[in-house]
Amino acid sequence: MPDERYQPLVQLIHNRAGDAFRGAVRYDADDWEPLYLRDDVATENLKDALPTITDRARANESIVPPEEYGRLGERQATVELHDRAAVLHFKESEHGGIIVSLDRDVAQGLGQFVNSCDAVLDGREPGGSASGLR
Template identity: 30%
Template sequence: MDRDEGLIRFLRERTGECLRGVGRYDADGYEVLYVRPGLERETLDSEVERMVTHLRSESRPREVRSFPYGDLDGTVRSFEEAVVMHFPLTQERGVVVTLEPDVARQLTTFMRECIERL
């Protein structure tokens, strides 16, 4: 089993139907590795392309210079309709995982409670 299959199997075991999609990118482009049945592939492709364009700028060296906490492991973005996890592997390679918000219920609830107080 290769790494991509192992990652997808792990994510499906841990998150079940909450896994929306998984993609990998490098300097030359991106590849959608998994799409949950029922999601429109064309919609996901356009979403991934926009996300990858944005996330490429999130390189480890730049983030490490900006935050004094050691190496960047990844980022988590919480939206109403999805949670996006980004794992920058090198300056030009990374993995993007999209999940249903319920996967991070404690985090998203906590964030919404903070927002209510802002």
């Protein structure tokens, strides 16, 4: 059963992205677990790929480290836009974090969405527009 600590985040993403929410996976130094996988995404191919995906996420380094150029502030999330999906990576610790996948068309309004997700992960109320990503 997924860690209950992440249920508010999963609920926020469902509320904001609706059917465009493809999946979310939590990982730490030793393991990973799906928090949610949409039926068409939960394939054997994905399950086979997740160990490699989470290994790469653990090794993720910021392109602009704050100690080198602090004018941008702390990194909140990393975003990859693919042909059919937007992938958000929320790094929670040196070896742990959350990977969220959304259909690509929801990439509009991504900054506010990242702020809301970050607030939920920090135990705060999400702010901003209730209109979500679309």
